Amino acid sequence: MNFNYVILIPLIPLAVFLLLGIFYKKIKPAVSGYIGVFGLLTSTVLSYYTAFQYFFVQEKVDGVYQTFVSKTTWMNFTDTLAIDMGILIDPISVMMLIVVSTISLMVHIYSRGYMKGDEGYTKFFAFLGLFSFSMFGLVLATNLFQIYIFWELVGVSSFLLIGYYYTKPSAVAASKKAFIVTRFADLGFLIGILIVGYYTGTYDFETLNNPEGNAILSWASTSFMGLSVLTWALILIFIGGAGKSAMFPLHIWLPDAMEGPTPVSALIHAATMVVAGVYLVARLFPMYYFVEDGFALNVVAYVGGFSSLFAAIIAVTQNDIKRVLAFSTMSQLGYMMMALGVSGYDGHEGVGYMASMFHLFTHAMFKALLFLGAGSVIHAVHSNYLKDMGGLRKYMPITNITFLIAALAISGVPPFAGFWSKDEILVAAFEHNKLLYFVGLFVAGLTAFYMFRIYFGIFWGKDTQYKHAPHESPIAMTFPLMFLGALSVVVGLIPFSEFVTADKAGFVAHLNYPLAAIAVGVGVVGIILSYIFYKKENDLAEKFSKAFGVFYKWTFNKFYFDEIYLFVTRKIIFNRISAPIAYFDKKYVDGFMEGMGNKTVVVSEKIKGIQSGKFQDYAFAFLAGFVILAMVFIYLWTK
Amino acid sequence: MIAGISIYEILTVTSILFFIGVYGFITRTNLISILMSVELILNASIINFVVINKYLYPDVFQGVFFSIFIIAVAAAETALAVAIIINLYRQISSVEVKDTEIMKY
Numbered sequence: 001m002n003f004n005y006v007i008l009i010p011l012i013p014l015a016v017f018l019l020l021g022i023f024y025k026k027i028k029p030a031v032s033g034y035i036g037v038f039g040l041l042t043s044t045v046l047s048y049y050t051a052f053q054y055f056f057v058q059e060k061v062d063g064v065y066q067t068f069v070s071k072t073t074w075m076n077f078t079d080t081l082a083i084d085m086g087i088l089i090d091p092i093s094v095m096m097l098i099v100v101s102t103i104s105l106m107v108h109i110y111s112r113g114y115m116k117g118d119e120g121y122t123k124f125f126a127f128l129g130l131f132s133f134s135m136f137g138l139v140l141a142t143n144l145f146q147i148y149i150f151w152e153l154v155g156v157s158s159f160l161l162i163g164y165y166y167t168k169p170s171a172v173a174a175s176k177k178a179f180i181v182t183r184f185a186d187l188g189f190l191i192g193i194l195i196v197g198y199y200t201g202t203y204d205f206e207t208l209n210n211p212e213g214n215a216i217l218s219w220a221s222t223s224f225m226g227l228s229v230l231t232w233a234l235i236l237i238f239i240g241g242a243g244k245s246a247m248f249p250l251h252i253w254l255p256d257a258m259e260g261p262t263p264v265s266a267l268i269h270a271a272t273m274v275v276a277g278v279y280l281v282a283r284l285f286p287m288y289y290f291v292e293d294g295f296a297l298n299v300v301a302y303v304g305g306f307s308s309l310f311a312a313i314i315a316v317t318q319n320d321i322k323r324v325l326a327f328s329t330m331s332q333l334g335y336m337m338m339a340l341g342v343s344g345y346d347g348h349e350g351v352g353y354m355a356s357m358f359h360l361f362t363h364a365m366f367k368a369l370l371f372l373g374a375g376s377v378i379h380a381v382h383s384n385y386l387k388d389m390g391g392l393r394k395y396m397p398i399t400n401i402t403f404l405i406a407a408l409a410i411s412g413v414p415p416f417a418g419f420w421s422k423d424e425i426l427v428a429a430f431e432h433n434k435l436l437y438f439v440g441l442f443v444a445g446l447t448a449f450y451m452f453r454i455y456f457g458i459f460w461g462k463d464t465q466y467k468h469a470p471h472e473s474p475i476a477m478t479f480p481l482m483f484l485g486a487l488s489v490v491v492g493l494i495p496f497s498e499f500v501t502a503d504k505a506g507f508v509a510h511l512n513y514p515l516a517a518i519a520v521g522v523g524v525v526g527i528i529l530s531y532i533f534y535k536k537e538n539d540l541a542e543k544f545s546k547a548f549g550v551f552y553k554w555t556f557n558k559f560y561f562d563e564i565y566l567f568v569t570r571k572i573i574f575n576r577i578s579a580p581i582a583y584f585d586k587k588y589v590d591g592f593m594e595g596m597g598n599k600t601v602v603v604s605e606k607i608k609g610i611q612s613g614k615f616q617d618y619a620f621a622f623l624a625g626f627v628i629l630a631m632v633f634i635y636l637w638t639k
Numbered sequence: 640m641i642a643g644i645s646i647y648e649i650l651t652v653t654s655i656l657f658f659i660g661v662y663g664f665i666t667r668t669n670l671i672s673i674l675m676s677v678e679l680i681l682n683a684s685i686i687n688f689v690v691i692n693k694y695l696y697p698d699v700f701q702g703v704f705f706s707i708f709i710i711a712v713a714a715a716e717t718a719l720a721v722a723i724i725i726n727l728y729r730q731i732s733s734v735e736v737k738d739t740e741i742m743k744y
Contacts, residue, residue: 616673616736620665 010136017129113476185243192236245277262375301341308334350502355424411448420492448526
């Protein structure tokens with residue numbers, strides 16, 4: 001089967017980006033919107049066609065989905081170590097193509113309504129094109145270096161889009177924060193890549209991931225400080241992934257990234273870019289699993305589980321609806337990481353891996369829907385804060401219903417999408433790690449609670465008197481809501497385990513009824529609690545927050561993590577380390593160099609009178625020299 | 640051969656003449672004076688040619704011929720120099736060296 005046409009999927013958005021970016025002053029906004037949407041539509045159709053071909057038309061060999069690689073050498077380091085560029089088609093990359101193209105297309109359509117009348121309309125679509133190109137390139141990467149290149153490209157596009165409202169200081173600060181924090185994490189990623197390259201001599205996923213391959217069997221035994229070098233490399237690579245996926249403690253950039261336009265939050269900071277970290281771990285899953293009995297994988301599991309709990313607790317107290325969604329995203333990403341961490345490899349053992357990918361898939365749909373719904377609400381009331389909302393169900397029926405569907409999906413209520421994937425995650429956690437199972441269960445309850453807290457806060461609750469009556473958004477915005485709403489209902493029914501598994505063979509998953517019942521029960525308890533608290537305006541919630549006292553205050557301030565980071569960077573690193581170094585540099589290094597320059601100037605000032613430009617002076621100098629030489633020679637000769 | 644005068648005396652005179660020319664060349668501020676100083680230098684060397692030819696090699700004439708050659712060249716050179724000076728005078732109404740600094744730029 002020939003999959004070479006897949007290269008067009010990333011290249012079309014790149015062409016759109018170049019076209020809109022170069023001619024952005026000449027193209028009319030109406031036209032540029034259509035160009036962006038049409039480009040993405042082409043990529044989406046190609047992605048669906050690829051998925052159809054891959055999963056249904058071509059035959060499995062020995063019951064395993066084959067991996068297709070088409071690549072060309074890009075940079076030759078040594079005879080044995082080269083960097084390739086190419087495309088890699090396997091179950092997870094095909095699944096990611098579907099996710100990225102669907103969400104990106106919906107966001108393109110939505111942006112035509114949301115960004116209408118904005119000054120940088122064309123620029124916005126150009127950036128979206130750049131982001132789509134980078135993300136497609138990332139999921140199709142054939143080796144660690146290629147993924148790293150596109151990894152940085154999505155970072156840049158994210159930076160550009162967070163800072164899209166560049167006249168707002170908070171947006172500029174947020175974009176810098178996002179870029180610096182993720183760059184800092186990527187340093188770990190880069191070192192990890194270099195270690196892998198140094199020891200195994202290859203960057204190719206296929207070679208690295210081969211369970212019988214050199215990388216896993218022989219190099220894993222080279223040890224360094226008590227762990228194998230590859231374990232160190234994998235932990236470092238996971239740091240890069242944790243930075244992108246906003247895992248604790250590198251999560252601080254994600255809530256601030258909500259300064260960007262809401263469609264961007266939906267596309268980048270909910271559905272696609274932030275799952276890059278999960279995707280990276282999944283991509284290297286055989287290495288994580290086999291090297292040293294999965295020590296690095298345990299790190300992934302606990303970091304994921306902790307982040308998930310941590311973020312869910314914070315989300316309960318936040319009042320900015322986009323920030324609640326941001327922490328919810330972080331929590332769900334922690335869920336996915338945790339699921340990967342507790343996964344096995346073969347057959348049904350690999351349920352965690354499957355569940356993680358499944359949750360990534362369903363989460364992308366309903367979280368994008370939540371963000372787009374939130375965008376629709378913000379568009380209508382011009383505020384991000386819950387206090388400015390309430391009773392909107394009367395004004396915005398479509399947004400209300402789609403938001404409710406998404407909230408039910410994320411809370412894990414059957415038959416919506418989130419139920420199926422969350423259930424699989426809890427099954428995997430239950431089978432391998434009871435502690436993480438209970439963390440997951442508690443988070444599931446919290447998720448339902450905070451999600452319905454904002455749902456009731458926006459659409460029910462108090463009857464706010466609006467100055468301008470809010471109205472339903474235009475069709476360009478409601479169509480993506482309805483489409484994603486429909487997807488959020490049905491995608492859970494896809495028999496995902498038959499397509500995407502760790503060993504690529506597929507298995508038949510069965511619903512574990514007791515566990516599913518417990519999870520649904522916990523979710524429903526969360527929903528009922530928030531119904532009591534927030535359905536009607538009352539002071540119950542306030543009383544409870546008073547009862548929690550200090551804990552509430554800590555949570556509300558996100559456990560002061562921003563402040564801790566600021567303290568460490570400003571007070572300790574800047575003052576204690578950077579300032580003395582800067583002083584030394586200014587005073588001595590610069591001083592020495594500038595002193596040399598100044599002295600040269602002084603000397604030349606003094607002697608420049610000699611070069612008068614008058615030929616008589618030169619004639620005199622010539623004569624004087626001649627006379628002196630003549631005298632010297634005469635003296636020497638007559639001695 | 641001039642009776643009663645040795646070659647040393649004549650060479651002394653030409654040396655003095657030469658250095659007067661050099662001194663004038665360096666110290667004068669007027670272009671015409673500088674030109675005259677150059678003429679002095681040239682004349683000193685012409686006399687040297689003639690005298691050395693006469694006193695040391697009386698039976699040949701190369702020295703004399705060469706001095707005539709130098710006179711011709713000097714005449715041409717002087718004409719050229721005066722032409723330049725006149726043109727310069729038309730431009731800046733001055734023949735002082737310090738005023739000709741404008742030509743540097």
